[in-house]
Amino acid sequence: MIHFVAYLAVIEALLAVWLAATCLVTLARSSWWQKRLTRSAEFGPSIRAAIADYVGGAPDFMVLEECVRASPHDVAEELLAFRQAVTGTALDRLCGLTIELTLLQRWLEEAESRDIVARRNAFRRLAFACAYEPCRRQVGERLVRALGDADREVRLTVAAAMVRTARLADLERVFHLALSETLLVRMSLGETLRPHAYLLCERVVPEVLRSGDTPRIVATLELLRAWERALPIKGLPALMGHGETEIRLGAFALAPLVAPSPEIENEVLAGLGDPDVRIVAAAARAAARLRLDRAMPVLARCARTATPPLLQTAAAALADMPPAGWTTLQELRSNPNPATAAAAGAALERARRKAGL
Amino acid sequence: MPPAVTFAFDVLIALLAVHLVGCLYVLLRGCLILRVWRREAPFVERAAILKSPLTPGVSVLLAPPDASSAWHAFARRLLGLEFADSEVVVVLEDATPDELQSWAREFRLFPSLETVAGPLATGAVRGVYESSAAIRLVVVDKDPGPPGDALNAAVNAASLPVLACFDPETEFQQDALLRLVWPMLDSRGEITAVASAVACGTSESLLGGFTEIEFLRSWLGRSIAFAGWNAMIPEPGCAMLVERQAVIDAGGCWGGLAPMFVALHGRARAAGRKYRIPFIPDPLTSLELRGDLSSLLRQVVRRQAWIAQAMRRAPSLTGGWSSLGRWGLSALLFTRLLRPLAETALYLLVIAALLFGWIGWGLALTALLVTMASGTIISASAVVLREVAEYTPAPPGRLIRLLVASLAEGFGYRQLRDLKMIAAFFSEAL
Numbered sequence: 001m002i003h004f005v006a007y008l009a010v011i012e013a014l015l016a017v018w019l020a021a022t023c024l025v026t027l028a029r030s031s032w033w034q035k036r037l038t039r040s041a042e043f044g045p046s047i048r049a050a051i052a053d054y055v056g057g058a059p060d061f062m063v064l065e066e067c068v069r070a071s072p073h074d075v076a077e078e079l080l081a082f083r084q085a086v087t088g089t090a091l092d093r094l095c096g097l098t099i100e101l102t103l104l105q106r107w108l109e110e111a112e113s114r115d116i117v118a119r120r121n122a123f124r125r126l127a128f129a130c131a132y133e134p135c136r137r138q139v140g141e142r143l144v145r146a147l148g149d150a151d152r153e154v155r156l157t158v159a160a161a162m163v164r165t166a167r168l169a170d171l172e173r174v175f176h177l178a179l180s181e182t183l184l185v186r187m188s189l190g191e192t193l194r195p196h197a198y199l200l201c202e203r204v205v206p207e208v209l210r211s212g213d214t215p216r217i218v219a220t221l222e223l224l225r226a227w228e229r230a231l232p233i234k235g236l237p238a239l240m241g242h243g244e245t246e247i248r249l250g251a252f253a254l255a256p257l258v259a260p261s262p263e264i265e266n267e268v269l270a271g272l273g274d275p276d277v278r279i280v281a282a283a284a285r286a287a288a289r290l291r292l293d294r295a296m297p298v299l300a301r302c303a304r305t306a307t308p309p310l311l312q313t314a315a316a317a318l319a320d321m322p323p324a325g326w327t328t329l330q331e332l333r334s335n336p337n338p339a340t341a342a343a344a345g346a347a348l349e350r351a352r353r354k355a356g357l
Numbered sequence: 358m359p360p361a362v363t364f365a366f367d368v369l370i371a372l373l374a375v376h377l378v379g380c381l382y383v384l385l386r387g388c389l390i391l392r393v394w395r396r397e398a399p400f401v402e403r404a405a406i407l408k409s410p411l412t413p414g415v416s417v418l419l420a421p422p423d424a425s426s427a428w429h430a431f432a433r434r435l436l437g438l439e440f441a442d443s444e445v446v447v448v449l450e451d452a453t454p455d456e457l458q459s460w461a462r463e464f465r466l467f468p469s470l471e472t473v474a475g476p477l478a479t480g481a482v483r484g485v486y487e488s489s490a491a492i493r494l495v496v497v498d499k500d501p502g503p504p505g506d507a508l509n510a511a512v513n514a515a516s517l518p519v520l521a522c523f524d525p526e527t528e529f530q531q532d533a534l535l536r537l538v539w540p541m542l543d544s545r546g547e548i549t550a551v552a553s554a555v556a557c558g559t560s561e562s563l564l565g566g567f568t569e570i571e572f573l574r575s576w577l578g579r580s581i582a583f584a585g586w587n588a589m590i591p592e593p594g595c596a597m598l599v600e601r602q603a604v605i606d607a608g609g610c611w612g613g614l615a616p617m618f619v620a621l622h623g624r625a626r627a628a629g630r631k632y633r634i635p636f637i638p639d640p641l642t643s644l645e646l647r648g649d650l651s652s653l654l655r656q657v658v659r660r661q662a663w664i665a666q667a668m669r670r671a672p673s674l675t676g677g678w679s680s681l682g683r684w685g686l687s688a689l690l691f692t693r694l695l696r697p698l699a700e701t702a703l704y705l706l707v708i709a710a711l712l713f714g715w716i717g718w719g720l721a722l723t724a725l726l727v728t729m730a731s732g733t734i735i736s737a738s739a740v741v742l743r744e745v746a747e748y749t750p751a752p753p754g755r756l757i758r759l760l761v762a763s764l765a766e767g768f769g770y771r772q773l774r775d776l777k778m779i780a781a782f783f784s785e786a787l
Contacts, residue, residue: 004370005724011374012730019737023760026744030753116396184542187409188402226409345470353489
């Protein structure tokens with residue numbers, strides 16, 4: 001017993017020494033951090049006042065030079081904080097300060113850092129400065145190269161900065177980046193690209209849709225859907241009849257967003273007869289959004305014969321097509337199949353309440 | 358000293374040593390994983406998630422323990438969650454006409470013609486109600502059933518592909534769903550469920566320190582380190598998202614949320630499917646504790662019952678005892694049951710040996726100190742390793758307070774906690 005207790009005591013003593021040393025280090029770090037916060041809080045107002053003076057037209061930036069020497073990080077953050085508050089010439093002067101204070105050069109060096117956090121900060125600041133043409137010239141192709149950075153946040157920051165230039169070549173690069181990223185990033189980049197959706201649909205999207213590369217086509221259809229606006233998409237009927245289910249599902253979701261055409265209506269009707277229930281559900285939703293009266297008999301048949309949840313989808317589609325859809329649902333309420341009768345009744349009730357009846 | 362007693366001493370000390378080394382390994386791993394997560398700094402694009410039609414719809418489930426009007430406020434808060442496509446499904450068990458009436462008045466409910474005939478077997482559904490107000494609320498009134506039956510009924514009634522659960526005892530952030538859903542969007546098709554950390558609102562007192570350490574240990578170890586092994590069971594009180602189809606495939610809720618997570622792991626592992634159940638280390642929910650000993654011990658008992666419930670169900674699930682991998686459930690059993698038993702038994706043995714004169718005061722004190730120190734080292738390590746992992750350090754005052762609490766908890770609190778843990782485990786598991 002003595003041996004076991006002694007062994008454990010020795011192990012614990014060693015661990016206690018390690019723990020004490022780590023405690024001291026963490027306490028020292030914590031104190032340093034607190035001091036840094038206090039210093040930033042002290043510096044902040046004077047930096048902000050100096051920036052405001054300069055942006056307002058004062059020619060002198062001596063105070064800011066001193067601040068940069070003392071705490072370049074604080075000056076950089078204060079400059080970025082002003083980004084949302086100024087536009088036009090004031091923004092140019094603000095961004096121009098980064099050249100005058102040699103901050104831009106510093107950030108360009110930090111952008112080469114292997115430390116992700118330093119690199120992220122550097123690109124965040126460079127992206128801000130690139131709103132000003134002379135800064136953009138100095139940064140050069142660095143932003144384009146950063147689109148291939150290993151860190152996602154760097155890629156996103158840079159992409160947003162490139163979209164702000166509104167040049168087709170840059171938009172095209174960001175669009176292709178969005179296609180190769182995860183859905184989450186695609187959603188974010190989709191928001192950034194939304195103001196240029198029409199231009200991209202005319203110049204870039206058709207080429208991708210013709211590429212035959214299924215994952216990229218699906219990603220493109222997702223982006224188009226995320227934009228949620230009427231768009232000129234060429235060749236959508238062909239995609240609705242594509243061999244790949246994922247492409248078809250994406251194309252059906254887009255059908256209500258393009259100008260109605262007989263080809264699209266025919267594809268929706270064909271989709272309602274598809275053996276794949278996911279396609280039928282997508283076609284039912286498209287038919288409802290398109291108010292496709294021709295689809296009503298097929299939807300009614302779906303509501304009579306299908307199983308949940310397709311049955312509910314068909315009933316909901318009919319509910320979205322008053323008055324004929326409502327009449328059909330009224331008839332279906334007395335259907336001998338209890339699931340059909342319940343779904344039709346619930347959908348009709350919901351639609352009536354929504355319409356305030 | 359009789360050889361049997363010597364042997365018992367050796368076994369108990371060895372168990373404590375193994376536990377100490379194991380815990381430190383798990384905490385260290387948690388620290389390294391957290392460091393990587395913090396470095397990755399997952400961005401949360403709330404506006405895009407909120408606006409996009411590509412974000413999956415979420416059904417928020419609520420199965421209150423009773424149908425009283427006390428739950429109206431919680432249901433209202435659930436309805437206020439920020440999310441584009443969400444609904445709230447409330448399942449009331451054995452509600453009286455008065456109680457139903459109060460729900461109907463509060464939420465302007467009308468009887469729906471919709472039927473709840475989902476794939477999970479539940480007690481009989483008496484009625485389904487929808488709201489005529491501009492809110493998406495479905496209230497299901499059903500016969501009482503065994504634990505988890507109400508949740509299964511809620512899964513059946515849910516019409517959206519992802520399910521969310523919030524603990525009625527917690528406060529949650531209104532954007533919790535937006536933050537929970539991002540891993541599902543980031544690794545589409547691979548994420549079965551997501552859970553978040555739970556924060557505890559405590560006082561600056563010593564008991565507040567004990568509570569904080571209690572949460573910290575399980576946050577860094579059982580949540581983060583286990584999530585690194587893809588074997589995480591969420592904490593009680595956390596916010597969680599689960600794919601509806603995954604719950605149905607796993608056979609439902611199995612009596613509670615903890616067994617459900619074990620079932621999700623077990624089924625995916627048994628099928629050899631590539632899956633992940635990630636953990637969000639930032640707290641999206643918080644538990645407000647009163648700061649007294651009884652509320653702290655109540656949380657200890659609740660957490661222990663949560664784990665015991667999962668273990669009790671584990672043998673009957675698809676993945677069985679290896680649902681959380683080869684060591685997952687065994688490690689939990691060791692930490693949550695064997696360690697408290699060993700520590701308590703050791704204290705009793707030392708006292709008995711001292712009374713019978715088998716050992717001297719020196720050895721008895723050493724044995725007691727060594728036993729107490731093992732717990733202190735684990736708690737202090739959790740405090741220090743969290744500091745090492747985080748990019749933003751905590752204020753020095755808070756650090757010192759936690760280190761003092763980790764030292765102080767060995768003098769009475771840990772022994773009391775062990776007794777509570779043992780009692781709670783057996784009362785739930787048997």
